Amino acid sequence: DIQMTQSPSFLSASVGDRVTINCKASQNINKYLDWYQQKLGEAPKLLIYNTNSLHTGVPSRFSGSGSGTDFTLTISSLQPEDVATYFCLQHNSGYTFGAGTKLELK
């Protein structure tokens, strides 16, 4: 089974900061990595699919990059509404989520 190691588990940043969240796969997952945002009490929402494709309606301050085993979600300028927990998901072989990154405002 593919394991996903997500870091950091907790992140505190200020409005306007550039924020990066990382996911590392235990083996090559090609481009099949998605990023989800989950706000308190809500279902996860798709942000980025297949490493770097922005889902419809998602602000352009969100971007994804990477390949193979190492992937990054970047928020170019943090906004208050971005406070949430972020998860990566590999779907190259089965489905495995990262453990999540809780993002808070400093």
Place this chain on the structure above:
Amino acid sequence: EVQLVESGGGLVQPGRSLKLSCVASGFTFSNYGMNWIRQAPGKGLEWIADISSGSSYIYYTETVQGRFTISRDNAKNTLYLQMTSLRSEDTALYYCARQDSSWVYWGQGVMVTVSS
């Protein structure tokens, strides 16, 4: 508008069974594969099962294999999860999600608590 509405959750004793439902609307249910995903309280997400549009292909994660059964009734636009031999570690919020290239549409989730 795509809607997925789960039901059937509740408090159940260890070893007992429970059946969840997910009613779909706003799209042609029979054209899409479907998934069940769960989230233990304060924890991360875990995919547990999926089923193809015509029920030909079904897959489970190892932790529920042999205890849970995913099924669907395309005439009723409904996805099911039959859960047996429930354990405390099955306590979670259970979501259904439509299978697109990624999981765009999710239900609001239904809580299952396994406790004596």
